Amino acid sequence: MDKRTFLKSLGLAATSIPSLSFGKEDFFETIENQKKLLASILQKGDTIGLIAPAGVIDTEESIVLTKEIFETFGFKVKEGKHIRSRYGNLAGKDEERLSDLHSMFADKEVKAIICIRGGAGASRLLPQIDYKLISQNPKVLLGYSDITALIMALFKKTGLISFHGAVGISTWSNTVAKSFENQFLLNNPVVFANPTDKGDNFIQYKERITTLKSGQAEGTLLGGNLTLISGLCGSDYLPDFTNAILFLEEVDENIERVDRMFCQLKLAGILDQIKGFIFGKCTDCGPTAGYGSLTLEQVLNEYIRPLEIPAYSGAMIGHIANQFILPVGAKVRMDADKGTITLLDKVLKD
Known part of the structure; x- marks a missing residue:
């Protein structure tokens, strides 16, 4: 996991790219006034969107296996347009990765968004995210590692509860699969x-x-x-x-x-x-x-x-x-x- 350039990349992104987010008056400054935004429970037959908002996907097999996982659950799978893009160690330029993120939240057919991997680079997107779009279209977002940046920012700016857990290229044991089903299909307290x-x-x-x-x-x-x-x-x-x-x-x-x-x-x-x-x-x-x-x-x-x-x-x-x-x-x-x-x-x- 390449995280060495995180601080530098966040600083460059924050100073060089205009923000599309809410004004500061819309931020939730304390836990007490933090609103919680919930996505909807999933059903078999729903469409899952796959994105790569951070590190590059270096093998086609990573995409194939990720699709197979969620098709085995009974979902349809929709690929982000730019998941095969590459820009250095990143899965495409910032605007490409951002486009896939926005497209999946805007797509009424897509009910959940799964990150294929972490890596590095998600933090570069934070100043450019359209948080109003996301607040109007709350969906399940699942990922971990570098995806922490998205999870934190989305909760801070919109109140969306996102999920820290296995990405597409993780090893999906029966234990992880049961946990996914219990959380997202059954909506059971855990x-x-x-x-x-x-x-x-x-x-x-x-x-x-x-x-x-x-x-x-x-x-x-x-x-x-x-x-x-x-x-x-x-x-x-x-x-x-x-x-x-x-x-x-x-x-x-x-x-x-x-x-x-x-x-x-x-x-x-x-x-x-x-x-x-x-x-x-x-x-x-x-x-x-x-x-x-x-x-x-x-x-x-x-x-x-x-x-x-x-x-x-x-x-x-x-x-x-x-x-x-x-x-x-x-x-x-x-x-x-x-x-x-x-x-x-x-x-x-x-």
Whole structure:
């Protein structure tokens, strides 16, 4: 996952391209006045739109497999016009990727929008998005990693609850497929919890959670990729985190940079605002070469434990198989001792 140019690209986009979004008076400045915009429940036979708003799709098989996944669910599939485009490491120029995003939200036939992959580049689109168009056509948007930028911005500007979870090129196990069906076709309130299968072992060794601070908390679920959240600090594209439940995940970063990003969240005041904290997986995150670095455990101990709020790590969130499909912006209850996230309201319209 290439995230190194995120901050630079966001700055360039913000200064060079005029915004098509609402005026500042339309922004939701606090969680208290944040309206929730819900998409509609899906039905078999509905049309799913495929887009690539970030990194380039480098193999045709990625598109073929993504289509097969959703056709197997019983959906029709519509491709974005530019999903095979390429501009460096991006899936086309900004205007091409933006065009596909807008076209899918505007298309009355399309009921949900699936990102084929993450990568890098979604943040470049934020100043150009037509948020009024999206607010008038709320739809399911599913993705993670770099798609965090879109999920955060859409919630901040429109109140749309989008979904942090598997993209098209993810491994769609039966567990993920059942989660998708339960969430989007059945619209059932969900309890997200790690698997508890011990296998042939006396105790559970895999997929354990670590309680950082005991307790329960209720609030609005916000979060995503750590790099993207920290990179959006100071912009108009992060919602208010007061009394939120913050979840984070990361991939392919050394712990020195992870520490720096947690420091950014602390300096920006975000960590002092939240009511609960959940860390997923830090996939392929290792120590810094040379002098080494802190461990992830030390980073979480230093930034999270002193907050004295319910917190745990090890949740099935991130660049892993069988990851949760989390509705960002939903009201939830977290239990740091059991390692659970419980939805308190339905997140789609029946």
